[in-house]
Amino acid sequence: MNATIKNSAIQLIAYLYAFLFIYAAFSKLLDYDNFIVQLGQSPIVSSFALVLSILVPFAELLLSLGLFIKRFRLFALYSSMTLMVLFTAYIFIILNYSTYVPCACGGVLEKMNWQQHFVFNLLFVFMGAVAITINSLKWHTFAVVFGCMVSGSLSMYLLYTISETAMKYQNSFVRRFPPHLVDPLNTAELKFNSYYFAGATDGILYLGNTTAPLLVTLLDSTLQFIGTKTIAVSPENPKMFRPQIKIAGSHFYLYEGSAPYLYRGNTNDWKASLKLNDGYFFSQLQPLDSSKVVLRYNDPETAANIIGMVDLSDFQNNVLRPDLLEKQLDGTFDTDGMILTDLQNKSAQYVYYYRNAYVSTTEYLQIKSIGKTIDTISHPDLKVVSLKNSGTKTFAKMPLLVNRIASSDAGWLFVNSQLMGYYEPEAMWQTSSIIDIYNIETNAYLSSFYLDRFDGQQPKSFMVIGTNVYVLGGTQITRYLFRKTLAQGSE
Incomplete structure (x- = not known):
C-alpha cells in the first residue's frame, strides 16, 4: 500500500476514534448525575458504577489525546480498539444475558437502539483492527489484534461476573430496577381505609375490616366483588374487642393476642370454634396451614419477643423458640419486626423493622437461613426510656425504620425499604x-421495583401471589401484573 494512503487511513481512523471518544466523554460529564444513575441501574456493572463513572470518561479523553499525537498514536489505537471491544462485549451481554435493557449512553448515541449500537461498535472495532494491521503487516500484528479482542471481551465478562456476585451477596446498597410491574391492571374502591389482607386461596382474596371485625369481604383475582361473609363464633368471648382474621386454604383463624384467644373455622360455613384461651399474650399471628400457626409472644417477665408455633391438631408438636430472634439491646424493641409465612413452602420468615436482617425457618421453626437486606443498618439506633408513672418503656425518639412492610411468596421475600440506595x-x-426482592433460600438480592403512593401516602400493605401484586392504600386496592421472570433471570 502506498505509504501516503496508509498513513492517511490510519490518521483518519484515529481521528474518528478521537472525535467519538471526545463526544461520548463530554456527553457523560455534562449529564454526570444521569450517567451515574444509569450505570447504577445497569444489569451488568452496577457494583462498579462510581469507579466507572470516573474511569470511562477519563480513559476516553486520555485516549483521544493520544490519538492526536503521532508518537503515541499506535499505542492509543491498540488501547482504543480494546476499549471498544469491551463496550461491544457489554452490549452483547445486555442483549443476550441481561434480564432487562437499560440505557447508559449519551448524546446522539442514545437515539440508537441496542442492536444498532452493537453494529456501530463492531464497525469501530473493525476499523481499529484495519488501522493496526495496515500499519505493520506482520504475523505478530494479527496476534496483538486478536489479543486485544480477547482481553477486552474477558475483561467485560470478569467485570460482569464480579459485579453480579457483589450485587447479590456483598451488596453495598445499590438497587436495580428492571420494569417488573405493568401499569395497574385493576383498581377497586373500598370506601373505607380500615381493610387489611386476611389471605388468599384458589383465586379469591379475603379482606378483613378492623371496624367490622367479624365481616370478611371476598374479591376475585381481578378485584371483582364476590360477596361478604360473617363469622359465627361459638362460644362467644366476652374479651373480644378487636379480633383479627387470617385465612389459609379452606380454614380461617380468628384471634386476639391481648386477650388471648384463638378460634378456628372452615370457610365452607364460616363457623369458628374456640381452640385456645390461655397462655402467653401474643402480638402477631400468621398461619402455616390448616392447623399450624406461627405467633410472636411477649415474655411475661422480660417483655422480650419470642417466636412460637402452635399445632392445633396436636399440641405436643408446639414449639417455643426464645433464641430465634437475635437480641442486641433489650430483646423487645431491638427485635421488633413482622412475621411472614410462605404457605407454598410451609416456611416462616421474620423481618426486623430497625435493622437489615431477616430469618427464615421451617414450619417447626428450625432455622433455614439468616439473610440481610441490602442497606447498611446492622444495629438499630434505639433510645428507650421508662415512664415514671407507669414504668412503661417507650422510645425517647422515633427510631430509623429500615423495613416497613413485607410479603413472602414461593421462596421469595419482598420488603418495602425506607432507605434510599x-x-x-x-x-x-x-x-x-x-x-x-430476595431469594430466601440463597439470601441473594435480586432486584427492586416501585409502587405508586396513594394521595402522597405510602401503601398500607401489599401481598404477592404468583404474578400478581395486590396493594392496599387509602380506600383502594390495586392489582399489578408482576413480571416475575425478570427477577428469576437475574439469579
Whole structure:
C-alpha cells in the first residue's frame, strides 16, 4: 500500500476514534448525575458504577489525546480498539444475558437502539483492527489484534461476573430496577381505609375490616366483588374487642393476642370454634396451614419477643423458640419486626423493622437461613426510656425504620425499604415506595421495583401471589401484573 494512503487511513481512523471518544466523554460529564444513575441501574456493572463513572470518561479523553499525537498514536489505537471491544462485549451481554435493557449512553448515541449500537461498535472495532494491521503487516500484528479482542471481551465478562456476585451477596446498597410491574391492571374502591389482607386461596382474596371485625369481604383475582361473609363464633368471648382474621386454604383463624384467644373455622360455613384461651399474650399471628400457626409472644417477665408455633391438631408438636430472634439491646424493641409465612413452602420468615436482617425457618421453626437486606443498618439506633408513672418503656425518639412492610411468596421475600440506595433519583422517592426482592433460600438480592403512593401516602400493605401484586392504600386496592421472570433471570 502506498505509504501516503496508509498513513492517511490510519490518521483518519484515529481521528474518528478521537472525535467519538471526545463526544461520548463530554456527553457523560455534562449529564454526570444521569450517567451515574444509569450505570447504577445497569444489569451488568452496577457494583462498579462510581469507579466507572470516573474511569470511562477519563480513559476516553486520555485516549483521544493520544490519538492526536503521532508518537503515541499506535499505542492509543491498540488501547482504543480494546476499549471498544469491551463496550461491544457489554452490549452483547445486555442483549443476550441481561434480564432487562437499560440505557447508559449519551448524546446522539442514545437515539440508537441496542442492536444498532452493537453494529456501530463492531464497525469501530473493525476499523481499529484495519488501522493496526495496515500499519505493520506482520504475523505478530494479527496476534496483538486478536489479543486485544480477547482481553477486552474477558475483561467485560470478569467485570460482569464480579459485579453480579457483589450485587447479590456483598451488596453495598445499590438497587436495580428492571420494569417488573405493568401499569395497574385493576383498581377497586373500598370506601373505607380500615381493610387489611386476611389471605388468599384458589383465586379469591379475603379482606378483613378492623371496624367490622367479624365481616370478611371476598374479591376475585381481578378485584371483582364476590360477596361478604360473617363469622359465627361459638362460644362467644366476652374479651373480644378487636379480633383479627387470617385465612389459609379452606380454614380461617380468628384471634386476639391481648386477650388471648384463638378460634378456628372452615370457610365452607364460616363457623369458628374456640381452640385456645390461655397462655402467653401474643402480638402477631400468621398461619402455616390448616392447623399450624406461627405467633410472636411477649415474655411475661422480660417483655422480650419470642417466636412460637402452635399445632392445633396436636399440641405436643408446639414449639417455643426464645433464641430465634437475635437480641442486641433489650430483646423487645431491638427485635421488633413482622412475621411472614410462605404457605407454598410451609416456611416462616421474620423481618426486623430497625435493622437489615431477616430469618427464615421451617414450619417447626428450625432455622433455614439468616439473610440481610441490602442497606447498611446492622444495629438499630434505639433510645428507650421508662415512664415514671407507669414504668412503661417507650422510645425517647422515633427510631430509623429500615423495613416497613413485607410479603413472602414461593421462596421469595419482598420488603418495602425506607432507605434510599446509591444512584437512585430522589424524585422517585417523593411519589413511590421501594420494594426489594430476595431469594430466601440463597439470601441473594435480586432486584427492586416501585409502587405508586396513594394521595402522597405510602401503601398500607401489599401481598404477592404468583404474578400478581395486590396493594392496599387509602380506600383502594390495586392489582399489578408482576413480571416475575425478570427477577428469576437475574439469579
